[in-house]
Amino acid sequence: MKRASSRLRTRPVLSGLLAAALAAPIAWAAPPPPGTSAGDLAAERAFVDALMARMTLAEKLGQLNQPPAVGNNTGPAAMAGSEDQVRSGAIGSWLGTHGAELTCRLQRIAVEESRLGIPLLYAYDVIHGMRTTFPVPLGEASSFDPDEARNAARVAAVEATAHGVHWTYAPMVDIARDPRWGRVVEGAGEDPYLGAVFAAARVRGFQGDDLAAPDTLLATAKHFVGYGAAEGGRDYNIAEIPERTLREVYLPPFEAAVDAGAQSIMAAFNEVGGVPMHAHKPLIQDLLRAQWGWDGVLVSDYTGVLELVEHGVAADREAAGRLGLAAGVDVDMVSNIYLKDLPAAVEAGRVPMAEVDASVRRVLNAKFRLGLFEDPYRYCKDPARQQAMTLTPEHRAAARRMAQKSMVLLENEGEVLPLSKSLGTLAVIGPLADEPWAMLGNWVGIGRPQDAVTPLAALKQALGDRTKLVVAKGADIDSDDTSGFERAVRAARSADAVVMFLGEHPEMSAEANNRTSLDLPGVQEQLALAVAATGKPVVVVLLNGRPLSTGALQGEVPAILEAWFPGIEGGNAIVDVLFGDVNPSGKLPVTVPRNVGQVPIYYAHRNTGRPPDKDNKYTSKYIDVPWTPLYPFGHGLSYTTFRYDPPAVARATLPGDDLAQQVSVRVTNTGKRAGTEVVQLYVRDDVASVTRPVRQLRGFRRVELQPGESRVVTFELGHDDFAMYDLDMKRVVEPGTFTVFAGGDSQASQSARFEVEAP
Numbered sequence: 001m002k003r004a005s006s007r008l009r010t011r012p013v014l015s016g017l018l019a020a021a022l023a024a025p026i027a028w029a030a031p032p033p034p035g036t037s038a039g040d041l042a043a044e045r046a047f048v049d050a051l052m053a054r055m056t057l058a059e060k061l062g063q064l065n066q067p068p069a070v071g072n073n074t075g076p077a078a079m080a081g082s083e084d085q086v087r088s089g090a091i092g093s094w095l096g097t098h099g100a101e102l103t104c105r106l107q108r109i110a111v112e113e114s115r116l117g118i119p120l121l122y123a124y125d126v127i128h129g130m131r132t133t134f135p136v137p138l139g140e141a142s143s144f145d146p147d148e149a150r151n152a153a154r155v156a157a158v159e160a161t162a163h164g165v166h167w168t169y170a171p172m173v174d175i176a177r178d179p180r181w182g183r184v185v186e187g188a189g190e191d192p193y194l195g196a197v198f199a200a201a202r203v204r205g206f207q208g209d210d211l212a213a214p215d216t217l218l219a220t221a222k223h224f225v226g227y228g229a230a231e232g233g234r235d236y237n238i239a240e241i242p243e244r245t246l247r248e249v250y251l252p253p254f255e256a257a258v259d260a261g262a263q264s265i266m267a268a269f270n271e272v273g274g275v276p277m278h279a280h281k282p283l284i285q286d287l288l289r290a291q292w293g294w295d296g297v298l299v300s301d302y303t304g305v306l307e308l309v310e311h312g313v314a315a316d317r318e319a320a321g322r323l324g325l326a327a328g329v330d331v332d333m334v335s336n337i338y339l340k341d342l343p344a345a346v347e348a349g350r351v352p353m354a355e356v357d358a359s360v361r362r363v364l365n366a367k368f369r370l371g372l373f374e375d376p377y378r379y380c381k382d383p384a385r386q387q388a389m390t391l392t393p394e395h396r397a398a399a400r401r402m403a404q405k406s407m408v409l410l411e412n413e414g415e416v417l418p419l420s421k422s423l424g425t426l427a428v429i430g431p432l433a434d435e436p437w438a439m440l441g442n443w444v445g446i447g448r449p450q451d452a453v454t455p456l457a458a459l460k461q462a463l464g465d466r467t468k469l470v471v472a473k474g475a476d477i478d479s480d481d482t483s484g485f486e487r488a489v490r491a492a493r494s495a496d497a498v499v500m501f502l503g504e505h506p507e508m509s510a511e512a513n514n515r516t517s518l519d520l521p522g523v524q525e526q527l528a529l530a531v532a533a534t535g536k537p538v539v540v541v542l543l544n545g546r547p548l549s550t551g552a553l554q555g556e557v558p559a560i561l562e563a564w565f566p567g568i569e570g571g572n573a574i575v576d577v578l579f580g581d582v583n584p585s586g587k588l589p590v591t592v593p594r595n596v597g598q599v600p601i602y603y604a605h606r607n608t609g610r611p612p613d614k615d616n617k618y619t620s621k622y623i624d625v626p627w628t629p630l631y632p633f634g635h636g637l638s639y640t641t642f643r644y645d646p647p648a649v650a651r652a653t654l655p656g657d658d659l660a661q662q663v664s665v666r667v668t669n670t671g672k673r674a675g676t677e678v679v680q681l682y683v684r685d686d687v688a689s690v691t692r693p694v695r696q697l698r699g700f701r702r703v704e705l706q707p708g709e710s711r712v713v714t715f716e717l718g719h720d721d722f723a724m725y726d727l728d729m730k731r732v733v734e735p736g737t738f739t740v741f742a743g744g745d746s747q748a749s750q751s752a753r754f755e756v757e758a759p
């Protein structure tokens with residue numbers, strides 16, 4: 001919900017007049033033969049060569065220019081004068097413009113009234129749903145279910161493309177190890193392996209199998225790179241990242257996105273090692289393009305090119321443009337520098353034409369791959385589709401499933417959960433019990449609060465007249481007013497059980513929403529403690545966008561369910577879990593600190609020469625809180641229990657030139673209910689030439705087990721699972737012993753060891 005435009009709506013239908021206009025002939029001489037768009041590189045090259053041969057410098061720079069849409073109360077509208085800009089070929093793509101009618105109207109101007117008829121690209125931040133809002137990405141990652149995440153992205157793509165959108169600025173694949181940073185909510189958490197798996201799944205979901213299909217769009221892996229390492233958790237801040245950490249932690253999700261075929265990458269606002277990412281030739285041109293062989297479109301972040309001036313590496317706009325283009329930033333989002341300031345620079349020879357051409361080619365390639373030269377109206381010409389494909393029952397069902405899987409049961413002392421469906425009275429307390437907007441979270445596309453089912457609405461629906469609901473807000477999210485406590489405590493006393501809905505406002509996480517505290521805002525913690533003091537069975541449901549340090553509730557509140565911002569079906573999904581229709585299976589994709597002072601804290605840390613030892617003061621700890629987290633990465637309870645046998649490795653010794661290993665672990669449901677466990681496998685390189693993380697996630701599997709049922713889960717490991725960057729920054733597997741750990745969280749203690757021999 002960052003900019004006004006993202007909250008706005010568009011009119012769903014295409015007028016008859018417009019539909020007729022779409023039948024008019026297209027301006028360019030020879031459209032590519034039908035069906036050549038997806039994957040026919042020779043056809044693409046021939047077509048783009050011929051087109052570029054006819055383009056003026058101004059038309060070329062126009063292709064690299066991306067202005068923002070301006071919203072009004074019926075939806076994003078073109079800016080005043082922008083239609084003339086489209087006509088003159090000065091706009092290649094548009095940020096935030098959506099809606100079948102509007103996109104078709106502007107496309108018609110581009111195709112029929114501009115000299116070369118090059119179609120526009122429409123880009124939009126479709127982050128966790130277009131209209132059907134899914135859980136926030138951090139919540140989705142808690143599912144440890146990449147297939148479900150892929151499906152969520154597919155649904156978002158279907159709805160977005162029906163609104164004329166060609167290009168989403170998702171997935172955000174930044175690793176985040178500092179929960180003060182508001183954008184922790186937009187990614188898959190702290191771990192590069194989990195992050196890579198989710199990056200690939202989301203890219204595949206958005207882009208589908210055929211980019212030229214009318215329901216697939218360009219995915220953008222963002223923000224390249226190191227954005228999550230912002231110092232102090234302060235958005236946009238500089239990042240100090242040693243090369244090894246960059247390679248092992250921050251780059252892997254981008255590489256996975258590239259391997260999955262991501263057609264676009266966005267540069268990050270931060271600098272790395274003194275070089276702002278919008279000017280980072282070594283990382284963009286040398287690594288991304290030359291080494292990884294990636295040929296997609298690199299888009300700047302919002303005014304990212306202009307910001308090179310504030311970074312202090314460019315004296316003026318033109319210098320900023322020169323740096324950006326030379327670094328390989330193809331599309332200039334919002335700065336308007338490529339369009340306005342580069343023509344003179346190119347003409348005077350300060351910018352090589354070859355640099356312009358390389359970027360223009362990549363933009364035109366993207367348009368070709370989407371099939372826009374075959375049919376520029378394929379995304380918007382069927383006005384009925386926008387209505388038919390939006391907020392369908394199937395999409396809602398998918399959002400509910402994802403929300404169910406994303407919930408993490410943090411505590412469940414005395415098996416307070418699941419609640420009985422035959423409670424006489426249930427108290428519903430807290431500021432987030434009935435706030436539709438709070439279900440959505442931030443970055444909601446065209447999602448609407450009216451579509452959201454709140455927990456209170458879902459409780460009423462599920463319990464009907466059987467259970468009396470007593471409702472008390474107790475407190476606001478972020479105020480120091482405790483005057484509502486008394487009523488809340490009274491409500492709790494009158495009830496058989498209490499459910500509290502506490503957390504953050506959606507505007508407390510995502511872009512520029514950083515906090516220096518990880519505590520529940522306002523007086524919510526005191527409210528929970530006051531209610532818990534009644535001695536009633538109390539369940540706290542958290543709705544929030546970052547890990548929260550709720551340690552004060554431990555031992556006081558028996559059950560805590562982390563629901564994140566769960567999307568429009570969140571209320572239903574919460575109720576499904578509270579009453580046991582769904583057994584929770586989510587796991588934390590981030591470590592939850594005891595307090596903000598522990599940050600950064602993450603499970604895959606290196607050991608130091610003095611690992612924490614409670615009996616030895618002079619080891620790496622604190623004197624005021626334990627060094628361990630409140631909840632470890634991978635933690636999440638179930639209504640049943642699971643037992644792990646020690647893992648078994650297939651081979652005790654691996655020859656250095658044959659690193660295929662299998663690790664098997666038997667897991668048994670030892671409780672009384674069916675449940676799904678996320679079996680996790682961690683690897684440790686015991687001794688190496690450089691220090692290694694104490695363990696690293698290298699596999700996970702969701703396994704559904706009936707009571708008493710056992711299953712052996714087998715993980716295939718190989719070179720990449722054992723590799724590291726050595727002293728010379730070479731990626732190698734060093735001989736020696738490796739330990740594997742299997743279990744239900746990152747503190748899993750069951751282990752096995754094997755040896756890798758020298759090659």
Ligand code: BGC
Binds near residue numbers: 222
């Ligand atoms: C954000 C990006 C986003 C872009 C366009 C920027 O401020 O950093 O993540 O895609 O705006 O809305």
